[in-house]
Amino acid sequence: MNFVFLGQQGAGKGTFAQHLSEKKGLIQISAGDLLRAEVKAETNLGKKVKEIMNAGELVSDELIAEMIEKRIKEVKEKGFILDGYPRTLKQAELLEGIMQKLNLKIDAAVNFTIGDATTIERLGGRRTCKNCNKVYHIKYLPPKITGKCDACGGELITRDDDKPEAIKKRLEAYKKQTKPLIDYYKEKGLLKEIDAEPKIEEIKPVFDKIIEEIENKKITG
Ligand code: AP5
Numbered sequence: 309m310n311f312v313f314l315g316q317q318g319a320g321k322g323t324f325a326q327h328l329s330e331k332k333g334l335i336q337i338s339a340g341d342l343l344r345a346e347v348k349a350e351t352n353l354g355k356k357v358k359e360i361m362n363a364g365e366l367v368s369d370e371l372i373a374e375m376i377e378k379r380i381k382e383v384k385e386k387g388f389i390l391d392g393y394p395r396t397l398k399q400a401e402l403l404e405g406i407m408q409k410l411n412l413k414i415d416a417a418v419n420f421t422i423g424d425a426t427t428i429e430r431l432g433g434r435r436t437c438k439n440c441n442k443v444y445h446i447k448y449l450p451p452k453i454t455g456k457c458d459a460c461g462g463e464l465i466t467r468d469d470d471k472p473e474a475i476k477k478r479l480e481a482y483k484k485q486t487k488p489l490i491d492y493y494k495e496k497g498l499l500k501e502i503d504a505e506p507k508i509e510e511i512k513p514v515f516d517k518i519i520e521e522i523e524n525k526k527i528t529g
Pocket residue numbers: 315316317318319320321322323324339340341343360361362364365366367368369372391392393394395396399430431433434435443444445446448449469478504505506507508511
């Protein structure tokens with residue numbers, strides 16, 4: 309199965325991509341994580357995108373498409389979750405081209421919905437593992453040992469773009485450029501909506517049921 313995860317900042321795309329990846333063995337392809345790895349390694353791409361990301365703006369469609377296509381090719385046999393891609397209509401069209409070329413199909417676009425106040429609260433408390441990118445929250449999803457990743461023992465850090473000014477910019481970019489994708493996938497009959505305001509443990513059974521239905525439909529045709 310191949311999924312697209314949509315939703316504004318802090319809605320839980322990364323959190324539920326990790327959950328689905330652990331449950332079904334699908335590969336999480338996080339556009340943000342791939343870009344942050346380029347920044348960390350100080351590659352040419354990383355140098356180009358660092359300031360753009362820290363300011364909360366979107367990186368160019370073409371740069372992202374190349375990076376995503378490469379990753380899809382590497383993992384396509386296992387199935388994948390596109391977390392944070394596509395984010396503009398142009399990216400959605402480019403993705404269709406990539407999928408056609410590789411003879412693949414998106415099974416569903418899952419849209420996680422929350423309000424702006426929740427975004428601000430969640431991003432303020434988010435901590436991410438420097439090593440393996442696992443996501444925590446100081447209040448809602450704390451690690452067993454403060455400041456250390458449960459999975460790999462890595463240091464937990466605050467992202468550079470989880471600062472108030474960048475969060476504001478990211479929300480503006482979401483509303484202007486990404487929100488139209490909800491209608492785009494609705495028209496294709498691929499949209500599944502999830503109210504992402506409740507607690508993670510309350511969302512999980514609703515989410516798992518949706519995935520199960522998609523899986524059954526795929527198996528039975
Ligand atoms: P990216 O890394 O993708 O960030 P984002 O889209 O801003 O999304 P977030 O990671 O903030 O939200 P999320 O929904 O994944 O939330 P999470 O699960 O972590 O992108 C960063 C930047 O890269 C962009 O700004 C842009 O510059 C660039 N970029 C990336 N993709 C691009 C593209 N396609 N095109 C152009 N540029 C691109 O959850 C957040 C927190 O809340 C966590 O602490 C979690 O534990 C907690 N939480 C989650 N769910 C719940 C819940 N139900 N209850 C309580 N807490 C919860």
